[in-house]
Amino acid sequence: MRVERLELGVELSKICEQSVKSGLFSACCVGVSRNGEREILAFNCEEDSIFDCASLTKSMPTSYLALRAIENNLLSLETPVAEILADFQNGEAKIFHLLTHSLDYRFPMSSLKDLPPLEIWKRICAHKFEIPPGQLFSYGNANSILLGKVLESIYKMPLDKLAKEKVFEPLKMQNTGWRPLEWTSADRIIPTEICPWRGRELKGETHDESAWKLEQEFKAVGSAGIFSTAADILTFLEHILESKFLIEKLTKNALEKSGNCTALGFELNNPKFMGKIERGEAIFGKTGFTGTSFICKPKDKLCFVLLSNCTYPRRKPNANRINEFRARVNYRISHAKSGF
Secondary structure (H helix, E strand, O other): OHHHHHHHHHHHHHHHHHHHOOOOOOEEEEEEEEEOOEEEEEEOOOOOOOOOOHHHHHHHHHHHHHHHHOOOOOOOOOHHHHHHHHOOOOOOOOOOHHHOOOOOOOOOOOHHHHHHHHHHHHHHHOOOOOOOOOOOOOOOHHHHHHHHHHHHHOOOOHHHHHHHHEEEOOOOOOEEEOOHOOOHHHHHHHOEEEEEEOOEEEEEOOOOOOHHHHHHHOOOOOOOOOEHHHHHHHOOOOOOOOOOHHHHHHHHOOOHHHOOOOOOOEOOOOHHHHHHOOOOOEEEEEOOOOEEEEEEEHHHEEEEEEEEEEOOOOOOOOOOOHHHHHHHHHHHHHHOOOOO
């Protein structure tokens, strides 16, 4: 075990160092927890460096909070979204569709970035679906933005305060939240992009354009904007592995009838970034556009988080390189017998 761990650590270090040199990202931090035993490695940054987690926000904390609300009978998968959000105009869409991204939002939210925040919200709520809810898997920000507003409505508090009170403070995730420049020093934050649209280097402000714009009105949205460290995310994932309710929900394909594969609010058995999925395995996780991801393999009590800034200094033309990196590393970790 000790020899394998040393060999895996050396292999992973080489992969990450080569990726920094090749310009895939300028900084990277990886952490693994297996049966509660942790190891964290940092490359061109510190172990407690803070990264823009991008769409990890959709799962941590947004979908997690929704699943806990369902567990506590405050919400149901069958609850119509319009029953909770007066602005939302489709009576057939349900909470299930938000968690599985099965609403027909086939347009990039970035196309709305030049609109005022309330106009973006209006466009989301008034969008006319060409395909009925549940018949199309269409991953996107709109579903999680709506889910965040649903949570604010049922708990009667802003999403950032809700997440802090229900998730981050109880789990002692002291380095996680929206708007990190309000609670930590700038030198701990890894820059995300030299953004031509905003005309500056992004460091501590939400990278996703639509989320950043909506924050000007709503302070926090459910689709993006969370900043965190490898250690805090491992804490969150270890907590999930302690819940039989969550494990049941996150290791079952919620869209099996439609021929797609996703868990409720998390990705499930996705080889594109997890690597080859062996027969009988159940691995759930999430990716973020900035170069972040995590996976959990409940059978082995395994959690693995990868934080990077692959959008720095400029975003790549596509996600092929970062997904190849993720798949290679995730597969190697998920099939090892010990940590790094």
